[in-house]
Amino acid sequence: MADLLLTLSGVHTHIGPYHILHGVDFAVPDGEVTMLLGRNGAGKTTTLRSIMGLWTPTAGQIRFAGQDIAAMATPEIARLGIAYVPETMGIFTQLTVRENLLLATGPAGFKPHKLAEVLALFPVIELKFNQQAGGLSGGQKQMLAIARAIIEDRRLLVIDEPTKGLAPGVIVQLIEGFQRLKAARTTILLVEQNFEMARALGDSVAVMEDGCIVHRGAMADLAADTALQEHLLGLSLGALQ
Amino acid sequence: MKPVAPYLLLPVIMLLAFPLMSGPSWIALTVAGLAMGMMLFLMASGLALVFGLMDVLNFAHGGFITLGAYIAVSVLAPLTGWVNAGSWELNLMARAAAMLAAAIVSGAAGLAFEAIVIRRVYGAHLQQVLITVGGLIVADQLIVAIWGTQPLPLQKPAVLRGSFQLGGAAIETYRMAAVVLGLLVYAGMHFILNRTRIGLVVRAGVENREMVEALGYRITRLFVGVFVAGSALAGLGGAMWAQYQETVTPAIGAEMMILVFIVVIIGGLGSIGGCFTGALLVGLTANYIGFLAPKLALGSNIALMVLILLWRPRGLFPVGGR
Missing domain, CATH: 3.40.50.300 (P-loop containing nucleotide triphosphate hydrolases)
Known part of the structure; x- marks a missing residue:
């Protein structure tokens, strides 16, 4: 156990x-x-x-x-x-995909190996990295919400x-x-x-x-x-x- | 995808006004409108941020504008020698001292007001309206008790008096200085909001406070900082406007609040870019209509707001679900 x-x-x-x-x-x-x-x-x-x-x-x-x-x-x-992904996903639609992820990182910003890990898990995020998150589809937003939750070790x-x-x-x-x-x-x-x-x-x-x-x-x-x-x-x- | 049409509104209004007047008049009115817009932006940007980030309707914002104006009077009174000196360095030092003092004192007043009044009414709009209107009355009466009811004169520094020629038009030096200062403040705010972590958290907080907290940020502390910055900017704007008017009365803030609210509503609640565009639109419209049809000048900004809200009911650049 x-x-x-x-x-x-x-x-x-x-x-x-x-x-x-x-x-x-x-x-x-x-x-x-x-x-x-x-x-x-x-x-x-x-x-x-x-x-x-x-x-x-x-x-x-x-x-x-x-x-x-x-x-x-x-x-x-x-x-x-503890990372939380609410039912509504909590994506900041006015921010870019990159900024949504950056918000969940520590003061030093992205750790290259964690970012690579997340992008490998959800490749679509890399394609939309600098686009406004409001333009993502529902599925892409959900992937971004989960990516944001794991961009740092939780x-x-x-x-x-x-x-x-x-x-x-x-x-x-x-x-x-x-x-x-x-x-x-x-x-x-x-x-x-x-x-x-x-x-x-x-x-x-x-x-x-x-x-x-x-x-x-x-x-x-x-x-x-x-x-x-x-x-x-x-x-x-x-x-x- | 950001909408393009709202960005075109400013050049469209300027182009529409161009054939209706002589070239020099158009240049003079455009600079005057931009100057007025920049000062309005200084006064309104804090209100836009405070509403956007914490959903607080602060009707006492005008009190910080008035306070900034009176602090400028008090700082410049003993510096009359510097204000009227032939040296531009002394002129600008006097002006910088007045601006700085106005911003610091208004910011400190904002810090106290947030702790004593605002903190108790988060999330309760009706109570916010009542208590901040009450706060404005108290602030106005304190200002009257300290500085009296008589209008106080406020001189522009010698270097910013008079005018210069541009395209056959006489442009007031002070207006040009207001445009430059407004642009500098806007550039500074734009940099902080778009290029720093604090700015990123503020922009996210405007859209979804709860999620920002769930990411580990103490948004209440951030709000206090934004409230203080907003109050300081209002004080700075009040000092600028008072020097432009060359006189200060206890009603200076309350008189500006109607335009400030129009700017914030036109821009889209919580949007700094919208606030900037809205302020310039209001400044230009007021000057063009004041020249072309003086009898309509009084209602021109209300009409502008109505037209924009009919076109975009949530303002030019709405933020999130607001």
Whole structure:
């Protein structure tokens, strides 16, 4: 069993008058890909935003590498080595592709070997390097968002529905990119509705419903158990492929 | 892809005005319009950045313009000898001292205003309007208490008085100096925003604050810096405008705020390039219409704003989703 890099214990989050997370408990092992699944409105995005400090949890603990980060401000959390790719991708459309990447680097700017690594992973980024990011397609923006997350060495990637709204061909490219990250033992917490992707990438899985974790286990076990899939997610993985 | 048409607006307006007046009048009015535009840009750029970066509507911005004007009066009063001296070095040193003091004091006032007032109303537009209008009233009354209600005279340095001939037109030296200073400030801002890491973070923050924070930048600290810089620029613009008018009243900032808001709206909220173009458009339109149809001059800038918003509802160079 790998060491636990991120642990959520009894996390409650309110957004205004609404109580969204009701005691979320799960952990992300170091060097593995953890899938966070669940129906729309289950609280997956809120969980990720609570981890990043974009919404402050009202109760519970979020520990990252042994440190409680639940009350920390977002920039401090990011500086611990957590990269976040939101559902909206968070691309700065008025900036160039290069500037989007540069923002995520340290004070010294691009490290040549990291830049080469990222461009090898997503070659299309090199072709558009000096173009305004607003002109990229949805798939290219998503690749840029992920490239930005890995342009520096990070301890954890927190990624929210990267395949949402993308064409099947682009999704295949993204899966290939994630598989290379996984092969490099990058720790990833991934919210995803595409079950093919979840099955291809996930080492472990947590399933949410109504702001709670209702299942935790190995991704392979869930992928193999059609009845469990139907019980937890409403549809089997096979039905969605 | 950046739109091209808004960039053509300035030359189009200048070309449209050309056949409607004599050559020397056109040259004189164009320089006057550009000078007015540059001073407006100095006053408006801070407001544009503050709104763009932190979504704060600062109606008290006019207070920094007024403060800068009065600081210039106070600094130049004991330097009258330098202002009127035959030496251009002394003239310019007096002017530089007044500009610098106006920028520093207004920047310091901005720092205090952000900490005491603005920080409490982030994200609440209605409260921002109410509290910054209140702040403007308090600032105006403090200025009246210190400097009084009577208009105070402010002399231009001797070297910047009078005019010179250009293409048969008499061009005021001070206006040319305003154009040069405005261009220098714009070039400096352009350099900082486009060639430095801080500028990159500001431009990104204007578009998506939350994502900038998620990348590890403390945007609140950045905002304080931008607010101080914006206040300092307003003070500098106020000092420039006051010297141009050669008189200072407590209403100088409030009077300029209508034009400043028009500039920011025309340019596109949060856009410095848009603010620059908007300021020049307002300056040129005010001068051309003031010459061609003086009775329409008062409403010319409102009409300009309405026409531009009908064409581009988010301003000439909108930023992000604003």
